[in-house]
Amino acid sequence: MYLSNSNSYLTFIYQNDKPELRSHINFCENAEFLCLFYKIKAPFIQESGCKTIGEKILYEPTIDGLKILLTGKEDDCVKNNRQRNLTVNLVCGTRYNSTLFKKQIEDNKIKEIATCIYSVTYLTNTVCVPCPPGCGxxxxxxxxxxxxxxxxxxxxYTNGEICDNSRIEITNKLEVKADGGNVTFKGYFGDNSSSTSISIEELNCNPIFYISENELICxxxxxxxxxxxxxxxxxxxxVHAKIFFNGCIANCSTNGECQFDQEYTCNCNSLTSGNHCQTYHLSLNSIVPLNISGGLTTLYGNFGSPNDNFPFTVYIGDYQQCINITHINETTITCYVGPGTGIHNTIISIGKSNSSTVEFxxxxxSLNCSNHGLCIVVEEDGTGFCNCDSQTIGNSCEISKLYISSIDSTSIEGGNVTIYGYFGILTSNITILIGDLHCTDINQFNNSTINCIIGKGSGIKDVEIFDNDLIAMGKKIFKYIQPSFNCSTNCYLNGKCNTTNGACICDEGFTGIDCSSKGLSPSTPNVNLTTGESSIINEKSQYFISIFSLVEINYNGTIVKEFLLENSWN
Known part of the structure; x- marks a missing residue:
């Protein structure tokens, strides 16, 4: 009930000198309250700031208490409809006349038996304005x-009888690219307000730009x-709506195929997942150790399908990359590692996505196999042993197997030389010395035979074979040979025998291969210019030559042509 310029009562129960509030009262705002004082043994009201109009004795006592009359006078009830609170102090005291009571209050000498404070609730009057309850x-x-x-x-922002209906609405179809950007909202949004918020899938769409009451952009x-x-x-x-993100985010991060079937979705490759293939499942579990020379190693982990052509990068430590990567299958990759020492952290990456770290x-x-063998790594226990080359033996390949057993000699003129022994597989650095001379044009027939060409020389020589840091030596095993030939008939004692070629060197007055003939004066030929006959006479020997014709004979002896020779010079 709302009151206007009317009276109402507060009813109190008075028991054991302590009043208790029994009823409430409603009054208009800015009402003046009549403060009542009682000359009988009863409570009285003292209200701070209350304008005292007078005093009045209660004419209607109740059976279980006293009824106090408050008179309200409404000056202005058009300010607003707000709830107000009034604190009422009820002081229980003895009988006093009003003059004395006022004087004692002014002198603050009143003897209080009990003071009870109550909050009285009252409302501004609503019957004096044309607004329904709730407005304001x-x-x-x-x-x-x-x-x-x-x-x-x-x-x-609102309409309705008490402004309880929201006018806010979104009227347009919302759409934006999958990679995000500005979204335009059409509809009605009222005046610009700092309390506006827009969320898409629980994420804020910020910043918000107020274009007009009908348009927002975020x-x-x-x-x-x-x-x-x-x-x-x-x-x-x-206000609820739907927004469509057109296309696939970042083109599926280049890790999949953007497909449309009512909605855009990414068909990710074998190594990624997520709504735009942004999550890699790349992992590296182990890598096969190598000797300090490096070489081809194998990595095991999850690398996806080779058909997806992933641009892998493998880092060994902080500075070295594993090169010539071959994607064998989903769990295996091979690549070449350069030489090095120690233990290094290894990762495999695709772009900015890295695997976990494993040790390589x-x-x-021992002795790095003396540079004459391959250090074979035992993957199971991480140790190594030397697999020596064909020229060495030993745990560290430190013992040479090269030796020379024999060599063919040659004449003092030099020539082809064949060396026997064990030489393994020779390298391009092979050098052979016979004495101080290099044996050239070296050819290896097998592990035990070498051929080369030596120059002129004489005497007995040492033979040395050098192949990198390996040496094989034969002391005084090569000999230049001096040839010796006998002359038949001992040159009939008419000359000396040259033993290097077995030919006779005849004394003066003798001739022939064996010096058996005496030296003769030269013969003089005679020619008969008439007949064409020739004669050669040497001491008792006389030779006559006569040519009558020239004959051409074929392959089977038959005369094909004959030319008669006649003296036609005269």
Whole structure:
């Protein structure tokens, strides 16, 4: 019940000198209250700031207490409809006349038996304005217009009798690229408000730009498919809508194929997942150790399908990359590692995605196999042993197997030389010395036979074979040979025998291969110019030559042509 310029009562129970509130009263704002004092043994009211109009004795006592009359006078009840509180102090005291009582109050000498404080609730009068209850309340979006009698006047966001209907709405189809960007909202959004918020899938769309009461723009991040939108302005809302992210985010991060079947989705490759293939499942579990010379190693882990052609990078430590990567299958990769020592952290990466770190170990063999063997790594226990080349033996390949057993000699003129022994597989650095001379044009027939060409020389020589740091030596095993030939008949004692070629060197007056003939004066030939006959006479020997014709004979002896020779010179 709302009161206007009317009276009401507060009823108190008075027991054991302590009043208790029995009823409540409602009054208009700015009402003047009549403070009542009682000359009988009863409570009286002392209200701070109350304008005392007079005093009045209660004419209607109740059976179980006293009824106190408060008179309200309404000066102005058009300010607003708000709830007000009034604190009433009820002081229980003895009988005093009003003059003495006032004097004692002024002198603050009143003897109080008990003081009880009560809060009296009252409302401004609502029957004197044309606004329904609720208009102008604390959470209301309206103001009661009494002066112009317009009733409940709503703000820009609401309408309705008490401004409780929201006008906020989204009317357009919301769409943006999958990589995000500006989203334009059409509809009605009232005046610009700092309390406006827009969320897409629980993520804020910021910043928000107020274009007009019918248009807002906000910036969203990347997303995919159809998502929920919630718009709030202050305590109004939520207003729900849908937004469509057109396409695939970052083109599926280049890790998949963008497909459309009512919604855009990414068909990711074998190594990624996520709504735009952004999550890699790359892992490295182990890597096979190598000797300090490096070489081809094998990595095991999860590397996806070779058909996807992933651009892998493998890092060994902080500075070295494993090169010539071959993607064998989903769990195996091979690559070449350079020489090194020690233990190094290894990762495999694709772009900015890295695998976990595993250790790669260089295995060292004793003396590095003396550079004459391969350090074989035992993967199971991380140790190594030397597999020596064909020229060495020993745990560290430190013992040479090269030796020379024999060599063919040659004459003092030099020539082809064949060397026998064990030489393994010769390298391109092979050098052979016979004495001080290099044996050239070296050819290896097998592990035990070498051929080369030596120059002129004489005597007995040492033979040395050098192949890198290996040496094989034969002391005084090569001999240049001096040839010796006998002359038949001992040159008939008419000359000397040259033993290098077995030919006779005849004394003066003798001739022939064996010096058996005496030297003769030269013969003189005679020619008969008439007959064409010739004669050669030497001491007792006489030779006659006569040519009659020239005959041409074929392959089977038959005369083909004959030319008669006749003297036609005269």
């Amino acid at each position: 309340d604390i959470n209301s979006h309206g103001i009661c217009d009494i002066n112009d009698q317009k009733g409940c006047v709503c703000d820009s 910036t969203t991040g990347k997303n995919q498919g159809t998502k929920d939108v919630i718009l709030r302005i202050g305590d109004l809302g939520p 170990k260089y295995i060292e063999c």
